[in-house]
Amino acid sequence: MNDEKYIGVFDSGIGGLTVVKSIMDIMPDENIVYYGDTAHVPYGNRSKGQIINYVNDDILFLQKFNLKAIVIACNTADSIAREYAENKFDLPFFGVVEPASAEAAITTRNGKIGVIATNATVNSRAYENAIGRINKELTVISKACPLLVPLVENNRFKKNDSVIETVLNEYLEPLKAEKIDTLVLGCTHYPLLYDLISDIMPGTKIISSSVVAANALKKGMIELGLYGGNVSAQRKFYVSDNPELFGSKASTFLGSDMKVSVKHISEID
Amino acid sequence: MNDEKYIGVFDSGIGGLTVVKSIMDIMPDENIVYYGDTAHVPYGNRSKGQIINYVNDDILFLQKFNLKAIVIACNTADSIAREYAENKFDLPFFGVVEPASAEAAITTRNGKIGVIATNATVNSRAYENAIGRINKELTVISKACPLLVPLVENNRFKKNDSVIETVLNEYLEPLKAEKIDTLVLGCTHYPLLYDLISDIMPGTKIISSSVVAANALKKGMIELGLYGGNVSAQRKFYVSDNPELFGSKASTFLGSDMKVSVKHISEID
Numbered sequence: 001m002n003d004e005k006y007i008g009v010f011d012s013g014i015g016g017l018t019v020v021k022s023i024m025d026i027m028p029d030e031n032i033v034y035y036g037d038t039a040h041v042p043y044g045n046r047s048k049g050q051i052i053n054y055v056n057d058d059i060l061f062l063q064k065f066n067l068k069a070i071v072i073a074c075n076t077a078d079s080i081a082r083e084y085a086e087n088k089f090d091l092p093f094f095g096v097v098e099p100a101s102a103e104a105a106i107t108t109r110n111g112k113i114g115v116i117a118t119n120a121t122v123n124s125r126a127y128e129n130a131i132g133r134i135n136k137e138l139t140v141i142s143k144a145c146p147l148l149v150p151l152v153e154n155n156r157f158k159k160n161d162s163v164i165e166t167v168l169n170e171y172l173e174p175l176k177a178e179k180i181d182t183l184v185l186g187c188t189h190y191p192l193l194y195d196l197i198s199d200i201m202p203g204t205k206i207i208s209s210s211v212v213a214a215n216a217l218k219k220g221m222i223e224l225g226l227y228g229g230n231v232s233a234q235r236k237f238y239v240s241d242n243p244e245l246f247g248s249k250a251s252t253f254l255g256s257d258m259k260v261s262v263k264h265i266s267e268i269d
Numbered sequence: 270m271n272d273e274k275y276i277g278v279f280d281s282g283i284g285g286l287t288v289v290k291s292i293m294d295i296m297p298d299e300n301i302v303y304y305g306d307t308a309h310v311p312y313g314n315r316s317k318g319q320i321i322n323y324v325n326d327d328i329l330f331l332q333k334f335n336l337k338a339i340v341i342a343c344n345t346a347d348s349i350a351r352e353y354a355e356n357k358f359d360l361p362f363f364g365v366v367e368p369a370s371a372e373a374a375i376t377t378r379n380g381k382i383g384v385i386a387t388n389a390t391v392n393s394r395a396y397e398n399a400i401g402r403i404n405k406e407l408t409v410i411s412k413a414c415p416l417l418v419p420l421v422e423n424n425r426f427k428k429n430d431s432v433i434e435t436v437l438n439e440y441l442e443p444l445k446a447e448k449i450d451t452l453v454l455g456c457t458h459y460p461l462l463y464d465l466i467s468d469i470m471p472g473t474k475i476i477s478s479s480v481v482a483a484n485a486l487k488k489g490m491i492e493l494g495l496y497g498g499n500v501s502a503q504r505k506f507y508v509s510d511n512p513e514l515f516g517s518k519a520s521t522f523l524g525s526d527m528k529v530s531v532k533h534i535s536e537i538d
Contacts, residue, residue, distance in 0.1 A: 038315075039309070039315065039319050040308070040309065045511070045514070046307075046308065046510050046511060047510050047511045050308050050510045050511075146419075146423055147419060147420070147423050147425075150415075150416060150419035151416070154415055154416050156416075162431065162435055163432050163435050163436055166431055166432050166435075167432055240319075241315050241316050241319045242314070242315060242316045242319075245314070
């Protein structure tokens with residue numbers, strides 16, 4: 001029986017809620033406990049050692065709950081600290097990089113895959129490595145986009161906003177020039193930019209790491225005998241700083257009018 | 270004798286180097302040890318309690334050196350944690366908010382002062398309080414500008430960049446509408462935007478908290494008998510994460526070609 005057990009999901013901040021949304025869509029009966037490390041957001045410009053420290057603390061916090069699996073809902077954390085986490089903690093881990101890489105590899109027709117992500121994810125070469133393990137013939141062109149997270153966090157992801165459109169055009173220009181036919185949104189903030197990116201890159205297949213991560217999680221949980229929900233699914237949301245600010249933005253990321261009760265980690269119940 | 274003693278300067282990240290530049294300009298013989306808490310940058314969107322925790326750790330680190338004074342070279346930290354720091358630590362503290370407030374109060378002719386700053390600084394009402402203590406008749410209009418720090422950090426502070434110009438115009442519009450005649454740059458990142466802001470607000474007196482903070486520091490040190498440099502001034506730079514990234518950006522903020530040797534806090538010598 002997996003009743004009462006939770007899927008633990010963590011991210012540096014609020015972006016991982018796009019993964020939670022996808023999990024709730026396809027596994028509405030699963031308990032979820034979410035942890036956003038908002039005292040240390042953003043992870044994407046930090047060093048490898050620092051990111052590992054933060055991920056270690058994120059997992060230690062989630063372990064206060066009765067978990068059946070952990071989802072690293074942050075491309076930066078998954079890129080940098082996945083191996084560390086699997087070696088240290090005795091829990092099944094699911095991430096975002098491998099599912100998105102697998103989807104990109106079967107989607108591309110011309111063998112040219114673009115990846116947009118944070119500085120840390122790009123520098124880690126996690127997508128190049130994951131896609132290379134699937135098919136060495138594929139070409140991966142990565143582009144670090146350090147301004148997209150702050151722009152999305154400040155609500156600038158709507159059409160006809162010249163600021164986000166200008167920045168996106170600049171970031172995507174070299175990927176267009178390379179004639180990629182598949183683009184991975186390698187950061188869990190980026191699903192909110194899906195429509196804008198589609199307009200800039202018509203004809204390019206766009207893969208959201210958040211959506212494919214939820215699908216891979218379901219498949220993996222079924223394989224491990226962990227799938228199976230509860231009479232009424234529980235959703236808990238914790239952050240390391242500023243629960244009010246997080247709560248006010250959460251529905252944007254969850255894509256719903258769902259009222260989210262967010263607590264500080266000191267208020268664990 | 271104050272020989273060998275250091276002025277300790279800290280900020281959440283790299284912005285405080287604009288204060289260091291001003292200190293080096295007017296007090297070239299003083300030893301300076303700088304600490305940028307880059308593992309926790311930015312402070313400007315965090316809660317009061319979290320900012321106080323970080324400031325406490327910043328000061329504990331600087332106290333490993335032989336200090337004669339500490340400069341809080343971050344408007345957010347000075348706004349939120351100055352009182353805490355003065356109560357807890359037995360050192361003379363100098364900040365950025367009070368000098369900029371004093372300068373604004375004697376500069377304005379129409380009594381309308383604008384302040385641009387981070388969310389945390391604006392929410393703290395530190396400028397309203399400091400200017401109100403000087404002259405209750407003055408009106409302070411504050412505007413939180415959360416995108417300016419990430420834009421400056423990503424090198425977007427040059428003329429003819431439509432992104433920074435659009436964002437600045439939006440932020441400054443309500444201050445223009447209120448017909449302010451004096452504008453405080455209430456964040457140590459903002460001196461890099463001085464020329465752009467001057468173009469948008471011709472005729473408005475612009476006060477950089479970084480420049481006036483250095484002047485106030487010198488005056489205060491003379492009064493306390495702390496002023497007096499060394500045969501050859503030492504400058505040390507420490508960060509809590511990513512010394513390479515910090516070093517690559519430092520000369521932009523110091524406004525010089527000075528090569529800066531930056532160490533991680535674990536490498537203290």
